[in-house]
Amino acid sequence: MDEMKILANAIVLGASALGAGTAMIAGLGPGIGEGICASKAVEAIGRQPEASGAVTRTMIIGDALAETTGLYSLVIALLLLYANPLFGSLTSALEKFGG
Amino acid sequence: MPAALLMASEAGFTVNGPLVVASFDLFGITWNLTESVIVQWIVMLILLVVMIVLTHKMEVIPKTKRQVMAEWIVTLVQGMVDTTMGEKYKKYTTYIGALLCFILINNLMSLLGLRNPTADISVTGAMAIITFILTQYNRAKTGRVKGYFHSFIEPMPFMLPFNIIGEIANPVSQALRLFGNMVAGMVIGGLIYFALGNFAILIPAVTSLYFDIFSAVIQAYIFTTLTMAYISGAECE
Numbered sequence: 246m247d248e249m250k251i252l253a254n255a256i257v258l259g260a261s262a263l264g265a266g267t268a269m270i271a272g273l274g275p276g277i278g279e280g281i282c283a284s285k286a287v288e289a290i291g292r293q294p295e296a297s298g299a300v301t302r303t304m305i306i307g308d309a310l311a312e313t314t315g316l317y318s319l320v321i322a323l324l325l326l327y328a329n330p331l332f333g334s335l336t337s338a339l340e341k342f343g344g
Numbered sequence: 345m346p347a348a349l350l351m352a353s354e355a356g357f358t359v360n361g362p363l364v365v366a367s368f369d370l371f372g373i374t375w376n377l378t379e380s381v382i383v384q385w386i387v388m389l390i391l392l393v394v395m396i397v398l399t400h401k402m403e404v405i406p407k408t409k410r411q412v413m414a415e416w417i418v419t420l421v422q423g424m425v426d427t428t429m430g431e432k433y434k435k436y437t438t439y440i441g442a443l444l445c446f447i448l449i450n451n452l453m454s455l456l457g458l459r460n461p462t463a464d465i466s467v468t469g470a471m472a473i474i475t476f477i478l479t480q481y482n483r484a485k486t487g488r489v490k491g492y493f494h495s496f497i498e499p500m501p502f503m504l505p506f507n508i509i510g511e512i513a514n515p516v517s518q519a520l521r522l523f524g525n526m527v528a529g530m531v532i533g534g535l536i537y538f539a540l541g542n543f544a545i546l547i548p549a550v551t552s553l554y555f556d557i558f559s560a561v562i563q564a565y566i567f568t569t570l571t572m573a574y575i576s577g578a579e580c581e
Contacts, residue, residue, distance in 0.1 A: 302427075302569075305562065305565070305566060305569075306566065306569055306570065306573070309521060309566040309570065312521065312525075313517045313520070313521060316520055316521055316524035316525070316528075317520065319524050319527075319528060320520055320523075320524055323359070323527065323531070326359075327358075327359050
């Protein structure tokens, strides 16, 4: 039974590490989005240099909003790595199973 | 959970939540006095001392450098509130200014080697909840009872669930944005120090410039700007 517990823990650990890595693929989206945002802001400032203050302000807020999805994935990755909720359900499942 | 912690500590690098300094029972609930609370007290003390020094012996025509500095800060915040929220919301200037200074100093606390209080979801969550309450207050105040409930079925009645989800997503995303940025800076900084070991010179300084200073200032600005945008955006016609 101990071997089975170790195996089950190992599977959950490995799967969590893979899940954390996969979750961070979501970093692609905000990266592309913020790049487009910054390039458009540069174009706008090039066309109208006197509006650079307002454009920069709007760009920073837009960047912050675009970043949100990336931060959600970061929080999920951190949860899987440092405060894994899956071990709790694994323990209860093993107890139910008669371990 | 214990297995994960063991693995991480064997590797030599861990990410911990804020330390619990003391805990006591009151009204059947355990209240934890954490590192974040203590560091926030230090931040409040710093702000208090700086504000008293800056506004000491003020005159109508500023003669001292510190009064010019104090006036510059006040003008900056007034300009931010005027451009983002409009003339009508002048009374929010005090709250916005306090929020900006408080978050800024909180974010910069990692420079002193302390743990950022904003790298704690409880702290950022509390600030986001204050924003949420102010948003609902402004919506109810400008629209009264009818306008308040009518704003949830605009533009179409079937949009009700989406409007409610959107309303709840605002504070959640606002809290997670500040928390996520600060934790990311903390984790990456720790990983760089851990990876370099005894050769941690120069490279951590460069990354620290971005994560500890640039990111901290930008995130304080963004949090206050979004607070202003949410509050003034909740207005009913």
